[in-house]
Amino acid sequence: MKTRYIDLIDQTFYFPQEEFTLEDNELQFHGIDLMELVEEYGAPLKFTYLPKISDNINRAKGWFKSAIKKNKYKGKYNYCYCTKSSHFEYVLHEALKNDIHIETSSAFDIDIVNKLKADGKIDDQTYVICNGFKRDQYISNIANLINSGHKNCIPIIDNYEEIGLLNEEIKGKYKIGIRIASEEEPKFEFYTSRLGVGYKNILPFYNRQIKDNKKVQLKMLHFFINTGIRDTAYYWNELLKCMQVYVQLKKVCPTLDSLNIGGGFPIKNSLAFEFDYQYMVDEILHQIKLVCDAEEVPVPHIFTEFGSFTVGESGGAVYEVLYQKQQNDREKWNMINSSFITTLPDTWAINKRFVMLAVNRWNDEYERVLLGGLTCDSDDYYNSEQHMNGIYLPKYKKEKPLYIGFFNTGAYQETIGGFGGLQHCLIPSPKHILIDRDENGKITKKLFSEQQKSEDLLKILGYND
Structure with missing residues (x-):
């Protein structure tokens, strides 16, 4: 026995x-x-x-490299680390050995970015994607970073007031992204994410506040759902809705060239854990390419913001x-x-x-x-x-x-x-x-x-x- x-x-x-x-x-x-x-x-x-931090970063890079080749995808891939998962210096220093970029969530994150720049761990070419609801100090810190010459800092607009607040403090031209307020799974207690701008409101928002604003250049559409990247009907449906917004926006906004699919790769939580990462990456790029080809628009560069998966x-x-x-x-x-x-x-x-x-x-x-x-x-x-x-x-x-x-x-x-x-x-x-x-x-x-x-x-x- x-x-x-x-x-x-x-x-x-x-x-x-x-x-x-x-x-x-x-x-x-x-x-x-x-x-x-x-x-x-x-x-x-x-x-x-x-x-293990470097190992997972390079695994993900390998999956996207393979998928780009398989799908003959003409866009580039950029790996960002979502700092909120762990802000510790030893984590950032290890992650940044691998030619990656950074996603931030709050004002103090920008202080970390400035320290990393002073230490030579990142430079002005490093993408700093600024997510989250922005007020006061966060706006000021983003503006100071851009005013200092960091042109690859991209604040992701979360609500209708943020462009006005950024315009007041940023001296020259700057790039932005827009976060989509995705719809949640039916089991959630609410229907739509509190973060971002609703699907139907993005194009009117662009026409109203961005199209004729000579300081602002829209570069990125940001898409993320709470359940993360999973092979479910819900995920594919939300990605398709996101792509419909992207192609509509691309047709009236030539500067838009990037899609941020956020984070959400699962990590091992049991010895029985199984997840086909390569299949998911292949299929995501395949679906994006299908929509773009059908609408005759160029495919976007892809950004991800893996936090838990990284660390x-x-x-x-x-x-x-x-x-x-x-x-x-x-x-x-x-x-x-x-x-x-x-x-x-x-x-x-x-x-x-x-x-x-x-x-x-x-x-x-x-x-x-x-x-x-x-x-x-x-x-x-x-x-x-x-x-x-x-x-x-x-x-x-x-x-x-x-x-x-x-x-x-x-x-x-x-x-x-x-x-x-x-x-x-x-x-x-x-x-x-x-x-x-x-x-x-x-x-x-x-x-x-x-x-x-x-x-x-x-x-x-x-x-x-």
């Missing part, structure tokens, strides 16, 4: 996989010895494997199971030495799934459990609602420490959790380790941040001067 944890994984999934392997009864992630990491730094800990699969967290509580005859609670609400807030806020595996003791018998965090909040748990199946782990034994890992957690968790700030129930943020490889392929490790101390939190709260 196969009752070991390794047997369970082996009969449920294809294992090993590209990033997950087993050595001496312990899990390896991209060749990283996770138990060695725990022994060196302790748990809980978070880590970022930097090479998500680089991140991970490791916890220790502190104790097991048998609350009734069926429910066993494995209590981790941290909190899901504070360190993986997406599990709590939107029931997001991450890859979760035992780090050690793979040859031990397994049992079904629930995972609980340390806070006194009833929502601080991780169970089968977030996980693909019921949660099974090696049996808890007090004398044999058990460590578990959550993987592909690199997008949003630090910023949503409030890195460096107060955490729910004053649970401290764990250590964070940056993992890279040198020119010889050897793994290198660097401590990015220590676990928060009591005095750090007391100072924020006003108890310590």
Whole structure:
């Protein structure tokens, strides 16, 4: 009878996989010895494997290069990184090694852009696509960037007032894009995205505010839907509607030459994850080309804004199971030495799934459990609602420490959790380790941040001067 944890994984999934392997009864992630990491730094800990960022960027570039060739597509492709997924310097520095561009969301993003320019990481040829609802400081920062000579800064117009606000502060001519307010899936509580301008309103908006405005040059139409890029009737229908707007606009606006299809490539959330990225890219370019050819307009240059796809699969967290509580005859609670609400807030806020595996003791018998965090909040748990199946782990034994890992957690968790700030129930943020490889392929490790101390939190709260 196969009752070991390794047997369970082996009969449920294809294992090993590209990033997950087993050595001496312990899990390896991209060749990283996770138990060695725990022994060196302790748990809980978070880590970022930097090479995965470059790897995913170049995978996407390869898919688009192949699709352009296959479809004889005459437009160019530009990869942008959506900074809101993770603003950390180590992420931007790694991403920008790969000849990419940047998408911003708020005023302070432009301060990061200026710092990257000062450090020589980007230059005036780098596209800075400015999304989001713009007021005051964001408008001023965009204007200052363009006035300083950054001509490839393209503010994406989100509402009817933004052109007027930009005109007041930008000295010369500038480029803009328009964001389409896409219709949401039927299951949503509202019909149309709060972001952008409605399909039917874009052409009148162009004629009213842009056509005769000598300062403004419309270059881009921006299309994005909340569900991301998926092979569904809903996605293809919205893309087709977007293209109908594009070709109508192109016929009266010769300067329009780019289509931004946003972000939304999914990332791996289970060992059973499957997604045909190459097919989706091929089909997107094919559909765009079909519409343009039928309407006899040139195909647009393509921009994407991949955030989670860029950085998500680089991140991970490791916890220790502190104790097991048998609350009734069926429910066993494995209590981790941290909190899901504070360190993986997406599990709590939107029931997001991450890859979760035992780090050690793979040859031990397994049992079904629930995972609980340390806070006194009833929502601080991780169970089968977030996980693909019921949660099974090696049996808890007090004398044999058990460590578990959550993987592909690199997008949003630090910023949503409030890195460096107060955490729910004053649970401290764990250590964070940056993992890279040198020119010889050897793994290198660097401590990015220590676990928060009591005095750090007391100072924020006003108890310590």
